[in-house]
Amino acid sequence: MITTSEIKFKTHGSGDIVDITGRINDAVGGSGLESGTVTVFVPGSTGGITTIEYEPGLLKDVPELMEKLVPSDRSYKHDETWHDGNGFSHLRAALIGPDITVPFVGGKPTLGTWQQVVFLEFDNRPRTRTLVLQIAGE
Amino acid sequence: MITTSEIKFKTHGSGDIVDITGRINDAVGGSGLESGTVTVFVPGSTGGITTIEYEPGLLKDVPELMEKLVPSDRSYKHDETWHDGNGFSHLRAALIGPDITVPFVGGKPTLGTWQQVVFLEFDNRPRTRTLVLQIAGE
Amino acid sequence: MITTSEIKFKTHGSGDIVDITGRINDAVGGSGLESGTVTVFVPGSTGGITTIEYEPGLLKDVPELMEKLVPSDRSYKHDETWHDGNGFSHLRAALIGPDITVPFVGGKPTLGTWQQVVFLEFDNRPRTRTLVLQIAGE
Numbered sequence: 001m002i003t004t005s006e007i008k009f010k011t012h013g014s015g016d017i018v019d020i021t022g023r024i025n026d027a028v029g030g031s032g033l034e035s036g037t038v039t040v041f042v043p044g045s046t047g048g049i050t051t052i053e054y055e056p057g058l059l060k061d062v063p064e065l066m067e068k069l070v071p072s073d074r075s076y077k078h079d080e081t082w083h084d085g086n087g088f089s090h091l092r093a094a095l096i097g098p099d100i101t102v103p104f105v106g107g108k109p110t111l112g113t114w115q116q117v118v119f120l121e122f123d124n125r126p127r128t129r130t131l132v133l134q135i136a137g138e
Numbered sequence: 139m140i141t142t143s144e145i146k147f148k149t150h151g152s153g154d155i156v157d158i159t160g161r162i163n164d165a166v167g168g169s170g171l172e173s174g175t176v177t178v179f180v181p182g183s184t185g186g187i188t189t190i191e192y193e194p195g196l197l198k199d200v201p202e203l204m205e206k207l208v209p210s211d212r213s214y215k216h217d218e219t220w221h222d223g224n225g226f227s228h229l230r231a232a233l234i235g236p237d238i239t240v241p242f243v244g245g246k247p248t249l250g251t252w253q254q255v256v257f258l259e260f261d262n263r264p265r266t267r268t269l270v271l272q273i274a275g276e
Numbered sequence: 277m278i279t280t281s282e283i284k285f286k287t288h289g290s291g292d293i294v295d296i297t298g299r300i301n302d303a304v305g306g307s308g309l310e311s312g313t314v315t316v317f318v319p320g321s322t323g324g325i326t327t328i329e330y331e332p333g334l335l336k337d338v339p340e341l342m343e344k345l346v347p348s349d350r351s352y353k354h355d356e357t358w359h360d361g362n363g364f365s366h367l368r369a370a371l372i373g374p375d376i377t378v379p380f381v382g383g384k385p386t387l388g389t390w391q392q393v394v395f396l397e398f399d400n401r402p403r404t405r406t407l408v409l410q411i412a413g414e
Contacts (some may be wrong), residue, residue, distance in 0.1 A: 001414075002312055002414055003310050003414060004311055004379060008407050022315045028328055030398060035140050035142055035272070036140055036272075036274065037177055037272060037274065039313055039377050039379055041377075041378060041379050041386055042388075043386050043387055043388040043391065044388040044390075045327055045329045045388060045391045050232045050233075050235050050236075051183055051231075051235075051236050052183055052231075052232045053183045053216075053228060053230060055216065055219050055220075056215070056219060057214065057215035057216035057217070057218055057219040057220075057371075058214075058215070058216045058219075058225075058228055058229075060215045060230070060231075060234060060254070061214045061225055061229055062229065063215050063216050065208060065229050065232075065233070067173050069207065069345065070341060076333065076334075077332070077333035077334070077336045077337050078329075078331065078333035078334045078335055078337050079333070081331050081332060081333040082331075082333075082374055084406075087333065087334075087337055090329060090334055090337070091334075091337055091338065091341050092337060093327075094198065094326045094327070094341075094372075095231075095233075095326075095341070095371075095372070096233070096235075096332075097235065097326050097372075097373065097376070098326075098327050098376075098391070099376055099377050099378065100236075100237055101177050101179075101237050101239050101377050102179060102237065103142060103177055103179050103272035105142050105270075105272075110179055110180055110181050110270045112180075112181040112182040114182075114183060115181065115182055115183045115230070115236070122289060123157060129396075130361045132379050132380035132381075132386045134311070134312075134313060134381075135141060135344065136274065136312065136313065138139075138140055163341075164344055173278050173280055173410070174410075174412065175315055175410060175412065179307075182383075188370045188371075188373050188374075188386065189370070189373075189374050190321055190366060190369075190370045191354075191366060192322045192360075193354065193357050194353070194357060195353035195354035195355070195356055195357040195380065196352075196353070196354045196363075196366055196367075196370075197364070198353045199352045199353050199354050199363055199367055200367065200370060203346060203367050203371070207345065208370040214306070233371075234370075238374075238375055238406075239279065239317075239367055239375050239377050240316050240317060240375065241280060241315055241317050241410035243408075243410075245281050248317055248319050248408040249319055250319040250321060252320075252321060253319065253320055253321045253374070257320070266296075270316050274412065275278060276277075276278055
C-alpha cells in the first residue's frame with residue numbers, strides 16, 4: 001500500500017529550518033498502515049532534509065556550520081551561469097541531500113524523543129516549498 | 139512483506155565506528171525474502187549512518203575529518219541550551235544523516251566487497267544504541 | 277512489486293559527475309508501476325550519490341568544494357594501509373553517502389525541473405561503475 005501527499009510551507013530564505021515532524025506523524029497516523037517507511041523528498045536543488053533536535057541553539061549552530069563549510073560571500077561558478085547568486089545554496093543542498101527515509105512501527109515513525117525531521121532552506125530568497133511525502137507499508 | 143527488528147550495541151563515545159554489516163546480512167538472510175530494501179535508522183540526534191571500507195586507517199581518518207569539519211573544542215549555542223557539551227555531536231549527526239537504504243537481491247544486500255555499513259558515534263559519552271532495521275521485500 | 281536493474285558507465289576518476297536521471301526515468305517508466313520509490317545505490321566506497329542542477333558551473337563548484345572539505349594532497353592513514361593514495365576518495369564518499377531514494381508518482385520520479393540525480397566519482401583513477409537501481413511500487 002502506497003500513499004503520496006505533499007507538505008507545503010513558506011520559508012524566509014537561507015538559514016530557515018522548518019520542523020516537519022508533526023506533518024510526517026499525521027500522515028503516517030492517517031494512512032491507517034501499521035508498519036513501513038515514510039520517505040520525504042525535496043523536489044529542488046537548493047534545500048535539504050536531515051534530522052536535528054529542534055531547539056533554539058541548534059537553529060543558530062546549523063546555519064553557522066553551513067556558512068563555515070560553504071561560505072555565502074564567495075563567488076561560485078554556478079553564479080556565472082545564472083547570476084542569481086545562490087551557488088552556495090546549491091552546494092549546501094548537494095552536501096546534505098534531498099531525501100530521508102524513516103521506518104514506522106505501530107503507526108508511528110521511529111524517531112528519537114529529541115529528534116525532529118527538518119527541512120533546511122538554503123536558497124537566498126523566500127520560497128514556497130512543496131515536499132513530497134510517500135508512505136509504503138502494510 | 140515488512141519485518142522490523144533492532145540492532146543493539148554499546149559505544150565508547152565520540153569517534154567510535156561500529157560495523158553493523160553482519161547484523162544487516164543476517165536480518166536480510168533470515169527474513170526469507172528474495173529482493174527488496176533494508177533501511178537502517180538511528181532514533182537519536184547524536185549518531186549517523188554511512189558506508190566505509192572498515193579498515194584501521196579509515197577508523198582514524200573519519201574521526202579526524204569530523205573533528206576538522208566540526209571541531210569539538212568550540213562552544214556551540216546548543217551547549218548554552220543544555221550545558222551537556224555535545225553541540226558538535228548534534229552538528230556532525232545532522233551532516234551525516236540518520237538513515238541508509240540498501241537494496242538486496244537474492245537474499246543479500248548489494249554492498250561492495252570492501253564496503254561496510256557503519257554507525258558513527260558522535261556523542262561525547264558512552265552510549266547504548268538501539269538502531270531500527272526494517273526490511274521490505276518479496 | 278519490486279524490480280532491480282543496473283546502471284553501468286565509465287568515469288575518468290575524481291571530479292567526474294555523471295547525470296543518471298535519464299536512466300532512472302527510463303527504468304521507472306519501463307516498470308509499468310504507477311507509484312512507489314526508486315532507490316539507487318553505489319556498491320563501493322569511493323563514490324557517492326546526490327542531486328544537483330546539472331549545469332557547467334556546478335560541475336566545477338562541486339569538485340572544488342570536495343577538494344576544500346577533504347583535500348586530496350594530504351596523506352591519510354588509509355593510504356598507509358593500502359598505498360593506493362585514495363584516502364580522500366573514501367572520506368568524500370562517507371560524507372556524501374552511497375544511496376538515494378526518490379518517490380515516483382504517475383510513473384515519473386518527483387524530481388524538480390532543474391534537479392538531476394548524479395553519481396560523484398571520488399576515486400583517483402578511471403573506473404567502470406555499476407550502480408544498483410531498485411524500484412518498489414504498485
